[in-house]
Amino acid sequence: MIRQPQPKQEILARRTALLAELAPMLPPDGLITEELRLRPYETDGLSAYRQPPLAVALPETTEQVAAILRFCHRNAIRVVPRGAGTSLSGGALPMADALVIGLMRMNRILSIDYADRLAVVQAGVTNIGITNAVAAQGFFYAPDPSSQLACMIGGNVNMNSGGAHCLKYGVTANNLLGLKIVTIEGDILEIGGAHLDAAGYDWLGLLTGSEGQLAIVTEVTVRILRSPEGARAMLAAFKANAVAGACVDAIIASGIIPVALEFMDRPAIHACEAFAHAGYPLDAEAMLIIEVEGSVAEQDALLDRIRAICERFDPISLKVSNSVAESQAIWKGRKGAFGAVGRISPDYLCMDGTIPTSRLPEVLERIGAMSARYGLQVANIFHAGDGNLHPLIMFDANDPASFHKAETFGADILKLCVEVGGCLTGEHGVGVEKRDLMGVQFSETDLDQQRRIKSAFDSRWLLNPAKVFPLGPLADAGEAAVAA
Amino acid sequence: MMPILAPTSEAALAEAVAQAARDATPLTILGAGSKAAMLRPVAAEQRLSTAMLDGIVLHAPAELVLAARAGTRLCRIEEALAASGQHLIAEPPALGSLLARATGMAPNDAMDDEATLGGTVAANLSGPRRVAWGAMRDHVIGVRAVNGTGEVIRSGGRVLKNVTGLDLCKLLAGSHGTLAVMTEITLKVLPAPEASATLILPGLDPDAAVAALSAALGSPFGVSGAAWLPDLAGDAGEGPAALVRIEDFAASVAYRSEKLAAQLGVPGTRIVVDAPSRALWRGVRDAEALAVREGEAIWRVSVRPSAGPAAYRAIVAAGGHGFLDWGGGLIWVAGPASLALHAAVEQAARQAGGVWMVLAAPDALRRQVAVIPPEAPALARLSARVKAAFDPEAILNPGRMRDERAEAA
Numbered sequence: 001m002i003r004q005p006q007p008k009q010e011i012l013a014r015r016t017a018l019l020a021e022l023a024p025m026l027p028p029d030g031l032i033t034e035e036l037r038l039r040p041y042e043t044d045g046l047s048a049y050r051q052p053p054l055a056v057a058l059p060e061t062t063e064q065v066a067a068i069l070r071f072c073h074r075n076a077i078r079v080v081p082r083g084a085g086t087s088l089s090g091g092a093l094p095m096a097d098a099l100v101i102g103l104m105r106m107n108r109i110l111s112i113d114y115a116d117r118l119a120v121v122q123a124g125v126t127n128i129g130i131t132n133a134v135a136a137q138g139f140f141y142a143p144d145p146s147s148q149l150a151c152m153i154g155g156n157v158n159m160n161s162g163g164a165h166c167l168k169y170g171v172t173a174n175n176l177l178g179l180k181i182v183t184i185e186g187d188i189l190e191i192g193g194a195h196l197d198a199a200g201y202d203w204l205g206l207l208t209g210s211e212g213q214l215a216i217v218t219e220v221t222v223r224i225l226r227s228p229e230g231a232r233a234m235l236a237a238f239k240a241n242a243v244a245g246a247c248v249d250a251i252i253a254s255g256i257i258p259v260a261l262e263f264m265d266r267p268a269i270h271a272c273e274a275f276a277h278a279g280y281p282l283d284a285e286a287m288l289i290i291e292v293e294g295s296v297a298e299q300d301a302l303l304d305r306i307r308a309i310c311e312r313f314d315p316i317s318l319k320v321s322n323s324v325a326e327s328q329a330i331w332k333g334r335k336g337a338f339g340a341v342g343r344i345s346p347d348y349l350c351m352d353g354t355i356p357t358s359r360l361p362e363v364l365e366r367i368g369a370m371s372a373r374y375g376l377q378v379a380n381i382f383h384a385g386d387g388n389l390h391p392l393i394m395f396d397a398n399d400p401a402s403f404h405k406a407e408t409f410g411a412d413i414l415k416l417c418v419e420v421g422g423c424l425t426g427e428h429g430v431g432v433e434k435r436d437l438m439g440v441q442f443s444e445t446d447l448d449q450q451r452r453i454k455s456a457f458d459s460r461w462l463l464n465p466a467k468v469f470p471l472g473p474l475a476d477a478g479e480a481a482v483a484a
Numbered sequence: 485m486m487p488i489l490a491p492t493s494e495a496a497l498a499e500a501v502a503q504a505a506r507d508a509t510p511l512t513i514l515g516a517g518s519k520a521a522m523l524r525p526v527a528a529e530q531r532l533s534t535a536m537l538d539g540i541v542l543h544a545p546a547e548l549v550l551a552a553r554a555g556t557r558l559c560r561i562e563e564a565l566a567a568s569g570q571h572l573i574a575e576p577p578a579l580g581s582l583l584a585r586a587t588g589m590a591p592n593d594a595m596d597d598e599a600t601l602g603g604t605v606a607a608n609l610s611g612p613r614r615v616a617w618g619a620m621r622d623h624v625i626g627v628r629a630v631n632g633t634g635e636v637i638r639s640g641g642r643v644l645k646n647v648t649g650l651d652l653c654k655l656l657a658g659s660h661g662t663l664a665v666m667t668e669i670t671l672k673v674l675p676a677p678e679a680s681a682t683l684i685l686p687g688l689d690p691d692a693a694v695a696a697l698s699a700a701l702g703s704p705f706g707v708s709g710a711a712w713l714p715d716l717a718g719d720a721g722e723g724p725a726a727l728v729r730i731e732d733f734a735a736s737v738a739y740r741s742e743k744l745a746a747q748l749g750v751p752g753t754r755i756v757v758d759a760p761s762r763a764l765w766r767g768v769r770d771a772e773a774l775a776v777r778e779g780e781a782i783w784r785v786s787v788r789p790s791a792g793p794a795a796y797r798a799i800v801a802a803g804g805h806g807f808l809d810w811g812g813g814l815i816w817v818a819g820p821a822s823l824a825l826h827a828a829v830e831q832a833a834r835q836a837g838g839v840w841m842v843l844a845a846p847d848a849l850r851r852q853v854a855v856i857p858p859e860a861p862a863l864a865r866l867s868a869r870v871k872a873a874f875d876p877e878a879i880l881n882p883g884r885m886r887d888e889r890a891e892a893a
């Protein structure tokens with residue numbers, strides 16, 4: 001279990017008075033204080049950890065966010081920003097003495113400009129909401145996390161989320177133009193805008209992926225792109241992980257960057273097939289889903305090239321889609337992967353390390369050995385083009401020993417990712433989940449540099465405390481951690 | 485002039501910075517010094533160069549990554565990438581001779597080969613492909629750097645997807661050596677496209693051109709360059725032309741360029757492929773069309789593309805000349821190094837809600853003006869604190885981006 005700091009007793013003691021002062025800063029129903037109504041906010045996508053907050057504020061304007069933050073700053077109240085709460089790393093996990101600021105009521109699309117290819121949206125607009133708003137004109141917002149029906153752009157910005165198509169289109173950071181943010185001191189700042197690139201420091205780049213540590217995002221200017229003429233998928237199955245890995249290398253070496261290049265290992269194939277009946281080959285050790293874009297003739301040409309490359313690797317089966325329906329069938333199993341694993345085991349941890357792609361076979365072998373040692377099953381899904389590995393560790397939440405083993409197993413996998421030259425998290429963020437592993441990847445000097453930047457924005461460490469940075473010796477997130 | 489410090493290892497560079505911090509000696513940070521004319525003159529006599537930190541330390545073509553020491557010349561990196569059919573995604577310009585001309589030096593081709601990786605990333609310089617494929621900073625996936633107290637810090641790594649901790653890679657890219665001295669940089673790279681085609685759309689004024697460029701960039705054909713030149717160089721009498729680039733496999737390029745040309749329907753459209761197409765974009769990348777005269781100043785203005793034509797006209801009316809890239813959103817400007825023209829550039833950028841940057845100007849001018857837009861007071865306070873978080877003694881490139889004393893006053 002991950003240790004959380006003690007709540008500040010003086011805040012808990014003054015709760016009633018503080019909330020009474022806060023309420024007038026919000027719309028009439030904008031402050032949630034009753035125990036029962038706080039429940040939905042006590043956890044996020046890392047549901048093993050739960051803690052009801054002090055209260056939940058649901059502002060509707062940037063000015064309200066500014067007023068609340070100014071108040072919290074003055075009173076040294078901790079703040080946990082929250083979008084849809086789908087974080088898989090516990091990024092939105094509350095603390096007992098913290099005010100959750102939920103952005104879900106700031107859910108308006110403010111403007112869309114097709115000539116300049118951008119949209120200005122509030123932080124609580126869902127990821128799919130942006131694409132839905134521009135789809136009729138043939139446009140889309142590129143980063144497409146699997147949680148896109150629920151997760152919000154403010155959360156995406158703070159996690160720098162990726163998606164199945166980020167090999168070609170990049171992650172959130174590569175698809176932003178501007179932000180409106182509020183600092184913990186209550187200052188409203190415009191970062192970037194409708195133009196490309198800052199002339200001064202790249203605040204946009206620093207804020208993206210900052211996990212609610214630096215500011216609250218209230219508005220986002222995103223780039224929108226014209227959809228390709230079409231897309232089509234193919235499936236290739238191989239006798240060994242190493243063979244599939246070599247095939248991925250060969251595809252990239254040929255100069256083709258498919259729009260998606262997904263890898264599944266044997267347990268993942270079996271779990272998905274049992275769930276989705278997508279026709280996945282059950283005798284394969286590894287399977288690739290490869291998607292290309294363009295006109296039908298362009299798709300044919302690319303798929304022919306890729307098929308020829310795959311054939312050099314003695315595939316067990318090759319299936320090139322001939323229609324949108326067939327492509328959907330190929331994707332169906334992969335897209336349902338989390339649900340599929342959930343059917344085998346109601347509880348699983350979704351890990352998220354990145355490795356140099358050349359190390360895949362070795363890493364999968366070592367994860368297999370760990371799986372045997374811990375006695376826990378694991379299925380691996382891998383964004384093969386960019387090295388982002390998602391091992392799904394299955395455990396039994398009713399058994400504390402099983403959960404503990406799953407967490408330790410997960411930590412071992414992430415350490416392995418760092419050991420082979422990768423990193424702790426490719427897209428889910430550090431949150432609380434990987435906070436205590438940061439020392440595996442970074443030196444104290446590296447971390448102190450990051451802490452000093454955190455302090456520059458938030459000198460009292462009130463914003464999303466006890467996340468990202470390992471706690472100080474007293475489990476006190478705050479300036480002490482910097483001074484020490 | 486004091487000799488240039490050019491440490492031969494990261495450790496030695498860190499020690500040199502630590503010593504300077506102890507002595508409170510300000511440092512001018514440079515690679516080859518090819519961008520000395522950019523922004524403001526640095527108020528530091530002691531120069532510290534990364535030029536001796538040379539060499540590619542990792543190139544894994546199948547993993548799409550390359551890491552090199554900061555002093556490695558960009559042209560060497562481009563050669564190494566080309567040898568395995570890859571390229572730098574952001575297509576950074578080679579501005580050595582352009583900047584030299586503006587500062588009154590006799591330009592030569594060798595100057596274009598001087599730029600180092602560190603300097604290019606520190607300036608976040610990107611070329612035409614930026615409009616579709618991201619800026620230099622988008623492809624910096626790892627850095628090693630020495631902060632202003634002489635500590636070696638790292639951020640990112642050597643994998644394409646990494647959200648572990650705060651992203652200092654992007655913050656350091658574009659910080660012009662004022663936060664830390666980068667010693668090693670890891671980039672995402674991509675296969676170089678097999679073919680390149682350019683649609684030349686003749687006779688368009690800036691408004692018509694930007695409308696066509698927006699239509700092209702909003703098409704499904706993967707346009708990777710969209711520029712407008714007031715006078716298509718080398719083709720006497722041709723006059724203005726918009727250029728639209730498509731890069732991909734040859735068959736795709738042929739199909740898409742034909743189809744896009746038909747959709748845009750600009751009379752007289754020509755399509756050139758491969759060598760001439762590449763030459764055109766090299767010219768756009770390196771701002772050859774700017775035709776800088778000796779002693780002129782150079783600006784880059786970034787605005788929303790649809791605001792580009794009006795901003796361009798306002799600048800031309802004030803005596804500047806230039807061209808448009810990034811679909812109309814990037815205005816390259818050259819003209820008399822006068823306060824009046826600078827004021828017009830600033831005004832045009834502000835009016836369009838965009839930003840400006842002085843790329844080269846005589847010292848007298850760049851000391852007097854805001855070479856980049858001043859930040860709002862609350863943001864400026866954050867800037868100062870972040871600067872202090874890296875460089876508490878303020879020894880790294882003082883005065884490079886702003887006149888800190890004037891702005892503090």
Ligand SMILES: Cc1cc2nc3c(=O)[nH]c(=O)nc-3n(C[C@H](O)[C@H](O)[C@H](O)COP(=O)(O)OP(=O)(O)OC[C@H]3O[C@@H](n4cnc5c(N)ncnc54)[C@H](O)[C@@H]3O)c2cc1C
Nearest residue numbers: 083084085086087091145146152154155158161162212217
């Ligand atoms: C089934 C499932 C599939 C997923 N698939 C993917 C995937 O494919 N790729 C991927 O990258 N992620 C994925 N995720 C993880 C998650 O959806 C993303 O991290 C997402 O961006 C979180 O958005 P959210 O709105 O739910 O944010 P939350 O979970 O509410 O918050 C995320 C973090 O951002 C902070 N935050 C939120 N909003 C703001 C704001 N406005 N200002 C400041 N800080 C803020 C929070 O404090 C927290 O630290 C998946 C999650 C699930 C449950």
